[in-house]
Structures are given as structure tokens and as C-alpha cells.
Amino acid sequence: MTQLNQLSPQPLWQFFSQICSIPHPSKHEHALSDWITQWAKSEGLSVQQDRIGNLIIKKPASSGMEHKKGVILQAHIDMVPQKNSDTEHDFTKDPIQAYVDGDWVTAKDTTLGSDNGIGMASCLAVLASKDIAHGPIEVLLTIDEEAGMTGAFGLEPGYFDGEILINTDSEEEGEVYMGCAGGVNVNVHFPIQTQPLAVAQSGYQISVSGLKGGHSGCDIHLGRGNANKIIARCLYELSQQTELDFTLSQLQGGSLRNAIPREASAQFIINDTNQQQLEQAFTALTAQIKATLAHTEPNLAISLAPIQVNQVLAKNEQQRLIAALHGCVNGVLRMSDEFAGVVETSSNLGVVKTTPQGIDIQCLVRSMDDSSRNDVQNMLESVFKLAGAQIVFDGAYPGWAPKADSDMRDLVREVYQAEFGSTPKIMMIHAGLECGLFKAVYPNWDMVSIGPTIKFPHSPDEKVHIGSVAKYWQLLVKVLEAIPVK
Missing domain, CATH: 3.30.70.360 (Alpha-Beta Plaits)
Incomplete structure (x- = not known):
């Protein structure tokens, strides 16, 4: 874990290291949820748990950004528990043994949980930041995404004021997802x-x-x-x-x-x-x-x-x-x-x-x-x-049908082009993102999904590319700075 804490961007990797240390397979997220709740309270942030178990954390706009549209950053708390057959590991009790392997971070003989732990860590890093310019931030951390989307199914209206949702559960840097499959x-x-x-x-x-x-x-x-x-x-x-x-x-x-x-x-x-x-x-x-x-x-x-x-x-x-x-x-x-x-x-x-x-x-x-x-x-x-x-x-x-006139799609594309000198791909993904379920409850949300490059999720070969995490974080920060006024 010491290796992870030395990676850049350091705040994100430090949170990911902490996430790896607390068991959180699907349907056993309570320990990590409790830790996040106590951390948010210690930071003076508003935090609540809805009736199904999702966490909702709110942070006021930074100085001078109060007039910006509100943004919901979203990730899921749980991870897929997969291990090699000859490996002794209890996902409900044992920490994930993450380590640096060249340009990647992976885990010893188990899933890493970068799906969606990196996205969750980025949400917490934004909440912890003192130097990122942003409008009103709301973070939604859902439960049991991998084993039934229980948190997304149970989401209720009335909790959020923001108009924009950034889902952090995509797995290819340089791609912006605007839709997904149902299942x-x-x-x-x-x-x-x-x-x-x-x-x-x-x-x-x-x-x-x-x-x-x-x-x-x-x-x-x-x-x-x-x-x-x-x-x-x-x-x-x-x-x-x-x-x-x-x-x-x-x-x-x-x-x-x-x-x-x-x-x-x-x-x-x-x-x-x-x-x-x-x-x-x-x-x-x-x-x-x-x-x-x-x-x-x-x-x-x-x-x-x-x-x-x-x-x-x-x-x-x-x-x-x-x-x-x-x-x-x-x-x-x-x-x-x-x-x-x-x-x-x-x-x-x-x-x-x-x-x-x-x-x-x-x-x-x-x-x-x-x-x-x-x-x-x-x-x-x-x-x-x-x-x-x-x-x-x-x-x-349900699937998440792409929005033809999405302002967020255009904004993310413009920011990516300005930061990296290339145009990201606007994509559909054949995985099940929670956005389709969110749309049923909050139909006016303008949603996009971005993330770092993660290979072989849901298997013990899972790994996340270190350089792509840095680019994902840079994009996220710059997008938050560029959110339009209400």
C-alpha cells in the first residue's frame, strides 16, 4: 500500500489505498460505508444514508463558483470478489493486496476493485480538496451495483439539487460514454x-x-x-x-x-x-x-x-x-x-x-x-x-439511451481536446451502468460517464493503468472548473 500512496495524483491514490484496506464486496459494504461516513463528518461535510443504504455527501461551491450548475459525482461502493482457486482470501475480512507492477496497479491473486474504487476515490478526493474550483458538489455512492444494482433501484427523488451527473464507472481513458446496455x-x-x-x-x-x-x-x-x-x-x-x-x-x-x-x-x-x-x-x-x-x-x-x-x-x-x-x-x-x-x-x-x-x-x-x-x-x-x-x-x-442534445457531452469533449490535444471517442458501453435507472427518477439529469483504463475487471487479472488515472483526474478537475452557470 505504501507504493500506492506515492503515486500521482496523490490524494486520489491515498483514498484508493484506504479503500483497498477495508473489505467491501457486494452486499458487504457496511464497513467501508461507515468509514466514509465518519471521514465526511470529520471534514465538516453533510452526509446522509438513504433508506436503501446509498451515501449522499454534499460540499458547497468553492468561493466565486456559487452561480455554477450543481454536479453529482457518482460511483458504487462495492467490488466484485474473484480470486484464483488456490488463493486463500476472505473478501469479507481480508484487505486487497494491491501493488505497483510497472505502469499498472494490480492485486495479488484477487480482483483489485479499481472497478469502481478508483472512481470512488476520485469523488472523495474532490470532496477533500481545498484548491479545486467547483460549483456545488453532491456525491452519490451506491451499494450493491455489481450484484443487482440494489442502490440504483432504490434511489428516491428529492435528495439532489444538481442538474449534471458524472458517472465514474467507465473503464477506458479517452472515451466518453453516453449510453449503456440494460440487462x-x-x-x-x-x-x-x-x-x-x-x-x-x-x-x-x-x-x-x-x-x-x-x-x-x-x-x-x-x-x-x-x-x-x-x-x-x-x-x-x-x-x-x-x-x-x-x-x-x-x-x-x-x-x-x-x-x-x-x-x-x-x-x-x-x-x-x-x-x-x-x-x-x-x-x-x-x-x-x-x-x-x-x-x-x-x-x-x-x-x-x-x-x-x-x-x-x-x-x-x-x-x-x-x-x-x-x-x-x-x-x-x-x-x-x-x-x-x-x-x-x-x-x-x-x-x-x-x-x-x-x-x-x-x-x-x-x-x-x-x-x-x-x-x-x-x-x-x-x-x-x-x-x-x-x-x-x-x-x-433499463439501458441508458444517449441524449442527442447533451451539453455535458459537448463540454467534456471540448475540455479533453483543450487538455490533451485529441478528441475523445463518444461511446456506448455494453456494461450495465446505473445511469439508466437514475434517469427514471431524475429525468432531467444530463449524464456522462468517464474513467481510467481498467483491464480484465471482474477477474484476478484486473489492473488499472497509472498514467490513465492521472489523465482521468486532470479531465475531471478541468470539467468541474468549466461547468456552466445555472
Whole structure:
């Protein structure tokens, strides 16, 4: 953490260092929220917590700037908790071990939380500043953005006076975001029955590891392997070789619906007489999969190992489950016709989990078009209902449609051009920003989203570019200085 405190801009990095030291995964933000509240009070700032748990902090305009339009700076408090499987880390108790690696800041074997910790740190640094010229500032720090946008859903009218919102949750310096995809959670449950093992049968486990993973919105177009889909392919193709006659015991893969799963496993039994055939079929199949993903996933590992298995699924349930997982749509489904290079619609098979009650599956569908999102929901419902599963959709949130006459878009573009001598890209993002939900409650807000360059969010490879943080901070400060009068 000492390394972080020495980086520039120092106030921002000092706050980020403090944020890393306080556990704050989704749904466990209270410790960090309490620290921010006490800090704001010690600074003499107005701070309150709304009924859902969001923090709202207000700072008066600096001298001579009282006539400027009010600005809401916004970030979310929570972070995605992802770690490597061989790493001992309790995100509810242990600090993030952040360190400098060349031009980047990253964390030891876990997510860093620069999504959205850098943005949150910048909001606090503005509140702490004594030398930044700004009009009235209101800071909105929402809860549980990564696991359901609970804070954004619960935001109520009447808390804010500002007319402009700057969201700090973007992940590419030099890009100004004016819109984002909406999404919906897909929850599938397969009730299962188990049966005892027959004699002369051996247990095996197929394991998938070494994948890059990543953000199921920002990284979905990169063609990375999905561990759950790789397992499903293995099981489906092996099941087509009837002489193998394996019986599935359990499946596990992924941990978050909004992260591309990096690891997965399947346990099953097979007759002792078929072990050699299994190994030969597995070797041929995995060679094909690795060849397909050789460029995007050079570290992909697919292993087969003997294990102890105590019970298995009923055969008819196994067939329906494997078929549904193999048929589950995943990845980019359509690119935007309006915005070049931007994904319109996607789906991520994020979690597969065996419980005593059955097999639970979680997907996240994203789209900039509500009708396309509904169509993918219907596809998934068709596949899983045909397989006898129960399916529930929840947490649907709207996309953020770009405002054609946005003054803030023009202002940020002009300031960026003046500061850096180049024109930023005006973009849509295939991630879910909270701005669409804010718009429903505060329809008159003029909103933009900016941020530093963050690579591989939602994975243990997450890192933030140090130089881009400095440019993001410079842009933010200059934009605040340039806010027009009321």
C-alpha cells in the first residue's frame, strides 16, 4: 500500500489505498460505508444514508463558483470478489493486496476493485480538496451495483439539487460514454433425484482452468472461453459415445453471473471396463477445444482425474441437463448497427452449482435493445423449460439511451481536446451502468460517464493503468472548473 500512496495524483491514490484496506464486496459494504461516513463528518461535510443504504455527501461551491450548475459525482461502493482457486482470501475480512507492477496497479491473486474504487476515490478526493474550483458538489455512492444494482433501484427523488451527473464507472481513458446496455438476471433450477452407485464403477472429474475470465459486458466480445460451456461441450460430446455410458454426479462452475467463468468441473462415474475408451475420447476432444481457443486462451487446461464419487443423478435427468447446458446461448449474439464495434446483445452462462436441492444455473443477458433482450430471455426459457427446469427472471434494468442534445457531452469533449490535444471517442458501453435507472427518477439529469483504463475487471487479472488515472483526474478537475452557470 505504501507504493500506492506515492503515486500521482496523490490524494486520489491515498483514498484508493484506504479503500483497498477495508473489505467491501457486494452486499458487504457496511464497513467501508461507515468509514466514509465518519471521514465526511470529520471534514465538516453533510452526509446522509438513504433508506436503501446509498451515501449522499454534499460540499458547497468553492468561493466565486456559487452561480455554477450543481454536479453529482457518482460511483458504487462495492467490488466484485474473484480470486484464483488456490488463493486463500476472505473478501469479507481480508484487505486487497494491491501493488505497483510497472505502469499498472494490480492485486495479488484477487480482483483489485479499481472497478469502481478508483472512481470512488476520485469523488472523495474532490470532496477533500481545498484548491479545486467547483460549483456545488453532491456525491452519490451506491451499494450493491455489481450484484443487482440494489442502490440504483432504490434511489428516491428529492435528495439532489444538481442538474449534471458524472458517472465514474467507465473503464477506458479517452472515451466518453453516453449510453449503456440494460440487462436481466436469469435463474434456472433443475430439481434432481440421486441414485446409489453400481458395482465395478469408478469416479472421474473433468476440470477446466487457466481461462482469462473477465467482465461479462466489457470483455464478452473478446471470444474468451467460458468454463461452463467448455464443460457442457465435453459432457455432451462424450454422452454421444453411447459405449462410454457415464453417469453424472455433480457440476460446479463460475461464481458470479456478471463474470465470465474461468474454472468449472464435472464429476461422474463410468464402468471400469470403459476407462481406456474414456481416456482416449477425452484426449481427442480436449485437443480440439484447445486448438479452437489457442489464440485467445493459451493457458487453458482441461484435465481428467480419478476421484471418489458417492452418488449420481438419475439418467433421464442427466440427459436433459447436459442438453440444456450445451444448448444455452452464450457470448455475443448481435453487434450494434448504430454504433460500430459495440455489442448490442449478449448472454453469459455465469454460474452452475450443485446443491442438495438440485442444479442451479445463473445467466446474465445484456442488450441495448429491450426487444432483443426479451427475445434472448424467451430463447433461454424455451431451452430450459423443454429440459424440465424451472426458470425465473429478475433484476431487469433499463439501458441508458444517449441524449442527442447533451451539453455535458459537448463540454467534456471540448475540455479533453483543450487538455490533451485529441478528441475523445463518444461511446456506448455494453456494461450495465446505473445511469439508466437514475434517469427514471431524475429525468432531467444530463449524464456522462468517464474513467481510467481498467483491464480484465471482474477477474484476478484486473489492473488499472497509472498514467490513465492521472489523465482521468486532470479531465475531471478541468470539467468541474468549466461547468456552466445555472
